[in-house]
Amino acid sequence: DGGITQSPKYLFRKEGQNVTLSCEQNLNHDAMYWYRQDPGQGLRLIYYSQIVNDFQKGDIAEGYSVSREKKESFPLTVTSAQKNPTAFYLCASSIVKGSDSPLHFGNGTRLTVT
Amino acid sequence: GENVEQHPSTLSVQEGDSAVIKCTYSDSASNYFPWYKQELGKRPQLIIDIRSNVGEKKDQRIAVTLNKTAKHFSLHITETQPEDSAVYFCAANVGVGSGGGADGLTFGKGTHLIIQP
Numbered sequence: 001d002g003g004i005t006q007s008p009k010y011l012f013r014k015e016g017q018n019v020t021l022s023c024e025q026n027l028n029h030d031a032m033y034w035y036r037q038d039p040g041q042g043l044r045l046i047y048y049s050q051i052v053n054d055f056q057k058g059d060i061a062e063g064y065s066v067s068r069e070k071k072e073s074f075p076l077t078v079t080s081a082q083k084n085p086t087a088f089y090l091c092a093s094s095i096v097k098g099s100d101s102p103l104h105f106g107n108g109t110r111l112t113v114t
Numbered sequence: 115g116e117n118v119e120q121h122p123s124t125l126s127v128q129e130g131d132s133a134v135i136k137c138t139y140s141d142s143a144s145n146y147f148p149w150y151k152q153e154l155g156k157r158p159q160l161i162i163d164i165r166s167n168v169g170e171k172k173d174q175r176i177a178v179t180l181n182k183t184a185k186h187f188s189l190h191i192t193e194t195q196p197e198d199s200a201v202y203f204c205a206a207n208v209g210v211g212s213g214g215g216a217d218g219l220t221f222g223k224g225t226h227l228i229i230q231p
Contacts, residue, residue, distance in 0.1 A: 033218050035221075040123070040223060040224075041223060042120075042203060042221040042222055042223040042224050043158070043203065043221040044221075045218045045219075045220070048218045058218060059115070059220075090157065090158070100145060100146035100165060100207055102148060102160045102163060103148070103150075103158075103160070103219065104160075105157040105158050105159070106157060107156070107157050108157055
């Protein structure tokens with residue numbers, strides 16, 4: 001259910017490797033977001049996109065990159081420059097570009113880097 | 115930027131009692147305040163939200179109040195049940211009035227609500 005698909009659910013990588021997390025939505029939402037969740041830290045915004053071919057940095061964008069080539073897709077790349085990449089990553093979307101639209105979340109990807 | 119503080123970090127109540135979670139925000143321009151519930155291992159889901167043009171909103175056992183002057187808002191759950199056990203997050207929108215549109219939400223750090231049988 002839900003209309004937002006994140007894959008894979010679990011991901012393991014060696015330190016120094018880049019890794020890309022997938023996020024696809026079929027809700028026809030304009031805006032998409034990536035959040036990082038750590039224990040006791042809540043959800044912190046990494047990147048967001050209001051429209052195709054446009055995206056903006058959030059609060060903790062360092063070490064991450066994104067693209068928005070299609071409305072349905074907003075992949076997140078965790079680069080080797082990210083010092084503490086192990087975390088739970090949540091993708092979300094909202095129907096319009098306004099800042100008072102509810103977020104719909106995917107089921108998340110748990111990334112472990114060793 | 116926006117800063118959202120949430121208290122308490124853990125709340126344990128007896129089944130049937132009420133639970134209250136409080137949040138404060140820093141940006142007086144924020145005008146949208148949602149609450150999300152996240153069960154263990156699952157995604158956050160919106161349970162209720164309030165906009166700054168109202169002071170209170172209720173949906174069955176859940177209510178949210180907003181005090182714009184004091185910049186705080188609260189979640190109230192009455193007649194708590196075991197299925198209410200979860201982590202609850204408050205949030206406030208950012209970038210309001212900046213022309214940037216959907217700048218996302220700033221979340222509190224969450225409250226782990228435990229319902230004791």
